[in-house]
Amino acid sequence: MLTITTCRHYPEPPPNLVPLAQALQQRGIDTQFDTWQNVPQTPFILPLCAWDYADRPDAFVAWIDDAIGNGQHFLNPPELMRWNMNKRYLTDLAAQGIRVIPTEFLPCDGRFGEAHQQALQRILSTKQWPEAVVKPAIGQSGKGVCKIRAGEALGTAWADSEISDGLMVQPYIRDIERAGETSLVCVNGRFSHAVRRQPPQGEWRANSAYGVAVFPVNPPDFAVATAEAVLRTLPHMPLYARVDGTLVGGTFLLNELELIEPALYLHTCDQATARFAEAVAARIEAIRCGTWSCDG
Numbered sequence: 612m613l614t615i616t617t618c619r620h621y622p623e624p625p626p627n628l629v630p631l632a633q634a635l636q637q638r639g640i641d642t643q644f645d646t647w648q649n650v651p652q653t654p655f656i657l658p659l660c661a662w663d664y665a666d667r668p669d670a671f672v673a674w675i676d677d678a679i680g681n682g683q684h685f686l687n688p689p690e691l692m693r694w695n696m697n698k699r700y701l702t703d704l705a706a707q708g709i710r711v712i713p714t715e716f717l718p719c720d721g722r723f724g725e726a727h728q729q730a731l732q733r734i735l736s737t738k739q740w741p742e743a744v745v746k747p748a749i750g751q752s753g754k755g756v757c758k759i760r761a762g763e764a765l766g767t768a769w770a771d772s773e774i775s776d777g778l779m780v781q782p783y784i785r786d787i788e789r790a791g792e793t794s795l796v797c798v799n800g801r802f803s804h805a806v807r808r809q810p811p812q813g814e815w816r817a818n819s820a821y822g823v824a825v826f827p828v829n830p831p832d833f834a835v836a837t838a839e840a841v842l843r844t845l846p847h848m849p850l851y852a853r854v855d856g857t858l859v860g861g862t863f864l865l866n867e868l869e870l871i872e873p874a875l876y877l878h879t880c881d882q883a884t885a886r887f888a889e890a891v892a893a894r895i896e897a898i899r900c901g902t903w904s905c906d907g
Contacts, residue, residue, distance in 0.1 A: 612641040613895065614651040620663040622646050627878035628659065634888035640895060647674055655895055656685050658692075661872045665751045668696055668776070679906050684898050686891060687870055688847040688905040695870040698748050698779050704865065707844040710837070711865045712857075713738070716748065717778040727778075734780050735761045742783035748776045751872075758783060786859050791823075792866060793830055795838040795854045796875050796883070798890045802839060804880035805830045808855075827879040834863040841868060847905045850894050851875065851887070 613635060617624055624632070624644040632642040645651040647661045648670075656678060658664075664671035675689050685692065694700055698714075705711040715734050719727055735743055740761065747755045791809035795802055807828045838854035853873035855866045877883040897903035 612643065612653040613655040613657060613891070614653040615642065615644050615660065616647040616651065616656060616658045617644055617660040618646050618663040619648050620666075621660060624660060625874075627876070630884050631877060631888060634884055635891060638888060638892045640892055647671070650674065650677070652681070652683070654683055655898070656683055657891070658685065658872050659875070662751060664696070664872065665747070665749050668749050672696070684906055686894050687849045687851060690905070691845060691847060691849055692871045695868065696749055697776060698746065698750075698867070700868065701779075701865070704841065704844060704868065709841055709844065709865055710862060712781045712784065715780045717780060719777050731759060731778075731780065732762070735759070738782070740782040744781050744783050746779050746781075748779050784857055784859070784864070786857055790858050792855055793828065793834060793858055793863070794873075794876070795830055795834060795856075796873075797838060797842055797849075797852045797854060798887055799850060800839060800842045800848045800852075802835045803886055804876070804883050805834075806876045806879050825876065825879070827876075830863075831858070833861060834858065837863040837865070841865060850890060 615624065615628060615632065628644075632644070635642040643651075643653070644660075647658060647664070661671065672693060675685065675692065678685070679689060694703075699716060701711050701714045702716070705714070715738065717727065717730055717734065731743075731745065734740075742758060742760050745757045745759055750756070788810065791807050793805060793807055795805045797803060805828050806825050809824045809826070811824070834856065837856070841854055842848060842852055849870050851870075851873070853869040853875065855869065856863045857866060858864075875883070875887065877887060894903065
């Protein structure tokens with residue numbers, strides 16, 4: 612049996628994943644939806660809708676570890692999921708030669724205050740960034756994402772907030788307003804389908820919480836090659852991944868790599884649901900037969 616986990620904030624499965632559950636049922640895999648906080652006991656787990664894990668990252672990691680200890684299997688390697696929770700992974704990918712949006716990290720373990728404001732301004736001054744985007748190192752769905760100008764305070768979004776995992780700072784890339792963000796979904800390291808996430812006019816955050824429009828696209832070959840190259844740098848190949856980036860000229864500049872709970876936009880491509888269901892079924896069978904193992 613397989614559980615596709617949702618979460619307490621969003622307990623109901625999104626409509627585009629119901630056909631996936633049906634396709635898995637047709638392949639002999641009893642599939643259910645349940646929140647990860649309910650600690651589902653099925654042998655196999657897909658945490659595709661654990662959309663609140665960033666609110667309690669320690670509890671989420673503990674749940675992963677407990678599930679592994681109970682002999683359950685996540686269909687993406689747990690090692691990759693733990694690594695992917697903190698956006699410091701971008702520095703690891705940059706060290707592997709991947710073109711990543713330049714990223715600086717600001718340590719912060721406690722209440723955000725004046726010292727952090729000053730540290731932010733030092734980053735902008737040193738890097739000569741007239742504008743920057745500030746994000747929590749562990750975060751989802753654009754929550755807490757702010758834009759800051761050189762010489763200006765960050766504002767109220769983080770003022771007096773408790774931050775336990777630090778902040779990431781990136782130059783503001785104006786191309787996102789025009790070109791949006793291109794998300795490439797890969798299955799077993801191979802490109803499956805892609806969407807463009809286009810913010811509404813006047814918005815720069817390409818997240819569903821900010822009214823982004825999502826529509827299928829055929830990405831250029833260089834973007835597909837880059838997405839697949841990103842996945843080949845990993846110590847283990849994930850069953851599923853979403854590679855998000857911005858097309859700047861002839862370059863695909865990596866924004867984020869999603870290996871835990873990405874929206875896979877299966878409904879935007881006619882063959883995507885069947886393709887992913889086949890991959891899930893094959894992975895489960897390989898684990899059952901002992902020909903694939905990457906737990907721990």
